[in-house]
Amino acid sequence: xxxxxxxxxxxxxxxxxxxxxxxxxxxxxxxxxxxxxxxxxxxxxxxxxxxxxxxxxxxxxxxxxxxxxxxxxxxxxxxxxxxxxxxxxxxxxxxxxxxxxxxxxxxxxxxxxxxxxxxxxxxxxxxxxxxxxxxxxxxxxxxxxxxxxxxxxxxxxxxxxxxxxxxxxxxxxxxxxxxxxxxxxxxxxxxxxxxxxxxxxxxxxxxxxxxxxxxxxxxxxxxxxxxxxxxx
Amino acid sequence: xxxxxxxxxxxxxxxxxxxxxxxxxxxxxxxxxxxxxxxxxxxxxxxxxxxxxxxxxxxxxxxxxxxxxxxxxxxxxxxxxxxxxxxxxxxxxxxxxxxxxxxxxxxxxxxxxxxxxxxxxxxxxxxxxxxxxxxxxxxxxxxxxxxxxxxxxxxxxxxxxxxxxxxxxxxxxxxxxxxxxxxxxxxxxxxxxxxxxxxxxxxxxxxxxxxxxxxxxxxxxxxxxxxxxxxxxxxxxxxxxxxxxxxxxxxxxxxxxxxxxxxxxxxxxxxxxxxxxxxxxxxxxxxxxxxxxxxxxxxxxxxxxxxxxxxxxxxxxxxxxxxxxxxxxxxxxxxxxxxxxxxxxxxxxxxxxxxxxxxxxxxxxxxxxxxxxxxxxxxxxxxxxxxxxxxxxxxxxxxxxxxxxxxxxxxxxxxxxxxxxxxxxxxxxxxxxxxxxxxxxxxxxxxxxxxxxxxxxxxxxxxxxxxxxxxxxxxxxxxxxxxxxxxxxxxxxxxxxxxxxxxxxxxxxxxxxxxxxxxxxxxxxxxxxxxxxxxxxxxxxxxxxxxxxxxxxxxxxxxxxxxxxxxxxxxx
Numbered sequence: 001x002x003x004x005x006x007x008x009x010x011x012x013x014x015x016x017x018x019x020x021x022x023x024x025x026x027x028x029x030x031x032x033x034x035x036x037x038x039x040x041x042x043x044x045x046x047x048x049x050x051x052x053x054x055x056x057x058x059x060x061x062x063x064x065x066x067x068x069x070x071x072x073x074x075x076x077x078x079x080x081x082x083x084x085x086x087x088x089x090x091x092x093x094x095x096x097x098x099x100x101x102x103x104x105x106x107x108x109x110x111x112x113x114x115x116x117x118x119x120x121x122x123x124x125x126x127x128x129x130x131x132x133x134x135x136x137x138x139x140x141x142x143x144x145x146x147x148x149x150x151x152x153x154x155x156x157x158x159x160x161x162x163x164x165x166x167x168x169x170x171x172x173x174x175x176x177x178x179x180x181x182x183x184x185x186x187x188x189x190x191x192x193x194x195x196x197x198x199x200x201x202x203x204x205x206x207x208x209x210x211x212x213x214x215x216x217x218x219x220x221x222x223x224x225x226x227x228x229x230x231x232x
Numbered sequence: 233x234x235x236x237x238x239x240x241x242x243x244x245x246x247x248x249x250x251x252x253x254x255x256x257x258x259x260x261x262x263x264x265x266x267x268x269x270x271x272x273x274x275x276x277x278x279x280x281x282x283x284x285x286x287x288x289x290x291x292x293x294x295x296x297x298x299x300x301x302x303x304x305x306x307x308x309x310x311x312x313x314x315x316x317x318x319x320x321x322x323x324x325x326x327x328x329x330x331x332x333x334x335x336x337x338x339x340x341x342x343x344x345x346x347x348x349x350x351x352x353x354x355x356x357x358x359x360x361x362x363x364x365x366x367x368x369x370x371x372x373x374x375x376x377x378x379x380x381x382x383x384x385x386x387x388x389x390x391x392x393x394x395x396x397x398x399x400x401x402x403x404x405x406x407x408x409x410x411x412x413x414x415x416x417x418x419x420x421x422x423x424x425x426x427x428x429x430x431x432x433x434x435x436x437x438x439x440x441x442x443x444x445x446x447x448x449x450x451x452x453x454x455x456x457x458x459x460x461x462x463x464x465x466x467x468x469x470x471x472x473x474x475x476x477x478x479x480x481x482x483x484x485x486x487x488x489x490x491x492x493x494x495x496x497x498x499x500x501x502x503x504x505x506x507x508x509x510x511x512x513x514x515x516x517x518x519x520x521x522x523x524x525x526x527x528x529x530x531x532x533x534x535x536x537x538x539x540x541x542x543x544x545x546x547x548x549x550x551x552x553x554x555x556x557x558x559x560x561x562x563x564x565x566x567x568x569x570x571x572x573x574x575x576x577x578x579x580x581x582x583x584x585x586x587x588x589x590x591x592x593x594x595x596x597x598x599x600x601x602x603x604x605x606x607x608x609x610x611x612x613x614x615x616x617x618x619x620x621x622x623x624x625x626x627x628x629x630x631x632x633x634x635x636x637x638x639x640x641x642x643x644x645x646x647x648x649x650x651x652x653x654x655x656x657x658x659x660x661x662x663x664x665x666x667x668x669x670x671x672x673x674x675x676x677x678x679x680x681x682x683x684x685x686x687x688x689x690x691x692x693x694x695x696x697x698x699x700x701x702x703x704x705x706x707x708x709x710x711x712x713x714x715x716x717x718x719x720x721x722x723x724x725x726x727x728x729x730x731x732x733x734x735x736x737x738x739x740x741x742x743x744x745x746x747x748x749x750x751x752x753x754x755x756x757x758x759x760x761x762x763x764x765x766x767x768x769x770x771x772x773x774x775x776x777x778x779x780x781x782x783x784x785x786x787x788x789x790x791x792x793x794x795x796x797x798x799x800x801x802x803x804x
Contacts, residue, residue, distance in 0.1 A: 078384075078399055078417045145402030145686070145701040146737060187622065190701065192405035208623030208696055 081139040083159060096163070100156040106133045106164040113171045114181040120200060123180065124215050127198050130154060130164050137162065140193040147177040147185045150196075180213075285670060287599055287610040288755050289677040290425060290455055291588075294408065295620035296682035298322070298639055298699050299706035300740075302359050303376050303719070305726065306337045308352035314726035318740065319687060321627040321694040324634075326357060333634040335359060336366035340376075340719035348786055356719060360634075361643035364651035365708070372716035373654060375800055378723040379704040379732075380751045381683060381744030382410040384417045385775050386793040389731045389743050402701040402741075404620070407682045412455035414749045414770055422459035424749070425611045427769045428756050429456065429463035432609045436760065441607040442537040447598065449591035450615035455680075465613075466534055468598070470590035473538035474531070479505055482539070491539060493532060541601025548600060548666055555581065563663075564596045564656050571652035586645045588616045592653040599657070599675065600666045609759055616649075618642060621685065627694035635694040653677070654710060673712025676801065678755060680748075681705050687728050687740025703734065704744035707751065713758060713802050720800045721746045722784075722792050731789070745792055747772070750779040754801040 086093070094102040106129070112118060113126050134154060135141050142153030151172060154164040165171075171178050177185040180200040187207060189197035202211030300319070305311040307326055316323050327334050335357035343354035356376075358366050368374040382398040398416035400406035410416035414424045422430075429445045437445050444466035446456035456465045467474060475483065479501055482490040486501040493509065496502035512529055516522040550566025553576035561569060561576055568589045569581045578584065585593075591614040598605060598612070619642055626637020661672040684705035691697030704724070724732040728740030749770035756769045767774055779798035785791035 078396070079419045140400060141403070143401055143403075145741060146739060149737075189622070190400070190403040192403050193400040195405075206693075206696060207691075208698075 083139060084137045086137065086160065088160075093162075100161045100163050102163045102166070103133065106130050107166055110165045110169060110171075113169070114179075116181065120181060120202075120213050121215070124198050124200060124213055127178070127186065128196075128215060131196050131198070133164055134158070134162075135194065141190060141196045144188060144190060147188055148175070150188045151176050151178055285602055285608055285610075285674050286759055287595075287602075287612060287675045288425070288759055289595060289612040289614065289675065291677055291679045292408070292412070292450070292453070292455070292613070292615040293619050293679060293681040294404075294615050294617040296404070296407075296685055296701065297619040297642065297705070298621060298625060298685040299681065300684060300687055300699075300726075301639060302362070302643065303378070303706040303708075303723075304335060304357050304359070305723070306335070306339075306355035306357040309355045310350045310352055311723065311726040312352075312355075314728075318726065318728050320689040321629050321692055321697050322625060322689045322699060324360065324628055328628065328634060333360045333636075336363055338366055338369050338717075340717065342715075342718040342720070346782075348784055350786060353723070354719075356723075359639070359643045361640050362647050364647050368651070368654055368710065369717055373712070373714065374650075374708060374710045375714050375716050375718045375720060376706055376708050377746065377751050377798065377800060378706050378719055378721040379742050379744055380707055380721060380746045380748060381704040381742075382407060382416045383744055383747040383776070384772070386747075386777075387743055388789045388793070389733060389735055390789070392735050392743060401703060402683065404682050404701075409454050411680045411682065411748050412453065414747075414752060415772055417772070420454065421457075423453070423455035423457045424752055424756070424769055425455045425613065426458040426463065426465075428759060428761060429611055430458050430460045431765060431768065432760055433463050436609040437607040441605070443534045443605050443607065445607055445609060446611045446613070447595075448613045449594055450613055453613045453615070455613050456611060468538060468594055470587065470594055472542050472594065472597075473535040475535060476505075476508075476532075491536060491543070493536060537605055538598070540604040542594075542597050543601075544604055544666065545597035545600035548663060550576075555579075563659065564593050564600065567656050567659070568593055568649070568652040571655070572648045586649065588614070588645055588649040589652065591615075592649050596653060596656045596660075599670070600660055600663075602670070603668070616642070616646065619681070622690065622698040622700060623696055625689075625698040627689065627697060629694045632694050637695070637698075650677070650710060657711075671712065676709065676711035676713060676755060676758060678709045678752070679707045681707065684742060687726060687733075687742075688738070700739065702739070702741035704742035709800055713804075715800050715802050718800070720797050721751075722797065745789075746779075746796055746798055747776050749773040750776050750796045750798045753779045754798065754804060757804045758801045 088095075088101060092103060092105050094104050096102055109126055110130055113123055131141060131150070131154075137160070138158060142150050142158075144150045144153060151165075155167045155172075156163045165178075171180075173179045173183075173185070179185050182201065182203060182205050184201040184205045187197075187199040187201075189199065191197055197214060199207065199212055199214040201207045202209065202213050204211055300315075301322060301324060304324065305315050316325075324333070324335055326337070336359075337355065337357050340354045340356060343349040346353075358369070365374055369376075382401075384396040384398055387395050387397065396417060398407070398410055409420055412423045412425075413420050415421075425446060433441070433445045445463050446458070446465045448456060448465050448467045449470070451467055452465060456463075458464070475481075479486040483505065484490070485499070486497055486505040487493070487495045488497055489495040494506075496506045509532070512525050512532075514525065516525065545564060546562045548563040549560040550563045551560070553561040553566030553570055555561055556577045556579050560566070561581075565582060566576060568585055569576045572585055572589060574581050574584050582590070595612045595614060598610070602610070618638070621638045621642075624637045626635055626640045628634050657675055658672050660667050661670055661674075682701075684702045685699035686702045687699075689697045690700055706723075722745040724742040724745075726740065727733070729738050732742050733739075734741045734743060749772055753766055753770055753773055756766060757763070761769055773779075777794045777796045779796045781795050782797045782799065784795035784797065
């Protein structure tokens, strides 16, 4: 009996050592992409149907060769939330010459951004959808306090070097900001890792006025009263 | 021979040890280790003294205050030129035509006498609406800590892209959560106040304490979440304890005496309340049912104790504030009403007070009535929202002059609330009956904020412009044991593209030079946490410099990070 207990304890310790080594040991990966995927390619819900739904091995992503300041960093990895595994050979992903990968379904949606034929509210909806697509893959919103940082995240400054919007899109200004149809940069307001408010200044091109355009979303994280402007 | 059927009584020590082992799952090794450290601390905590009273108050500025204009560089400060050059319409001149909205100059003694500080580094100015805070600062009752923020490891602009950063920088709720937990690199489990309560409550508040050590005036908060679950947050409203609905104010429709829970009136409400309380006194085999009843019973008991504390405090009358019936206000309410410039004779005087003042009134009453509550160590959490000034912050231009905005309103509210609270605390210390052994240095109030706001404005119109989300911020501390008239930490050089700001941004987002735990650790120590247990409360603190060191080289960030300059509480 004692022998059995000893063996069981030894096995348990061995398992713990292996787990700890994996958890804390030095990483030999040079890029954060998963080596393989266990499921079908992950695209936007609105994306085109995938050619194959059978589990396929995803190619290893090219090692990032961007300058350090443009490397994407996924803070959520602290919490064990790895980016989704992607099949980058699926039609929805289009490899670019510079190593970035265009997510075509989102990019096609964004082609309609600032289209004068459509309601400006749809612009906000399209952008919200693009940010949601980013969040779906990277498990959190772009880490961005500024419009420019959102643009960087959506144009390839992320661990997969995914582009959700074509960098030459006319809505991206020369100073790398997403601007509305009145040429005023959108306001991206990070409420939480899951909730990014997006606002256009509207026709008068002034924020904080009655014609501002935004989508009211219910705030689900934390205490909503934390932002209650009327709590005076 | 062992009787297999014998019921084994589990001691508290045994329970803690077993729960630690049970939670030793593979996925949670790191958290469990932290958990075990905390429990070891709880078991090893041998503090037995009781009798002296200390209350720590966390005031959270939800929405993120623009502390660049709360504490700004004054005349001759080396960062003043950057302030005037880069702050745009948010830059407030030290003097302007008419002089009615001039910032209030203050001089930080610690920097004036520090040979390493640059010439003029001691000269600051407070927002024009913070006149009373200047008085408190000059009197040594208030201090500031500069450029504090959430950090995973010591970080500079040079290492920003190579070290782990707090998750979701610039996001309101994430940064609020991380300020309150002080463990940004782990999924949220507990707040730093909650962990202090875990350790101190058994030694300081049991058996005499009648309510929770952690009282919130701002609903459920992260800061007071206990790790062990032994100290539940107790929420109190601006009007006192939360009563059961349907029985009138203070149970006037059901009880003849609100302080006597069995003085039922012979009417439908009285019978209904009696029936409800009888049902809540049943015991149940089912754990959920039993715990539900326990929570309700505890709430009713707490309500009585809070009510007694408030009643005691209400007996302290103000000498000059009289309501519309000619009756004197309680001293605490009266002080806040007068400070806020509200006519005490107005029938709605109390209701016209800002939420922050009303929260601090309740805290002051619980401190004044502390003997009814029985705790020797008390933690309060209150909050002040509405600081997310992306627009209409208020500013200045040569053409428009001074344009007051939302920040001015917020600073006015803050100034009045802190001044009145400070006055009440000082008065309480000399009040013969309620004061007792209370001293002015028995409380400390410290502020938190999601983050600072961008240094550069987001527009060029002083009326409509505002500021956006940034990082390291300036906070304040108030109380008799605060080393007042000082500015701790390190004030940025305010160059929005320099080596104090996040790379790639030209907005001025200061990389914190002090972590939240370095700022908060002195509070824990002041409350009674031993040096050997500080790491249990702030498990990441060991990554940072000892908060109590100083002697930095101002030209060297490594030296700055190695000398926290956060020794802001006396006698610890």
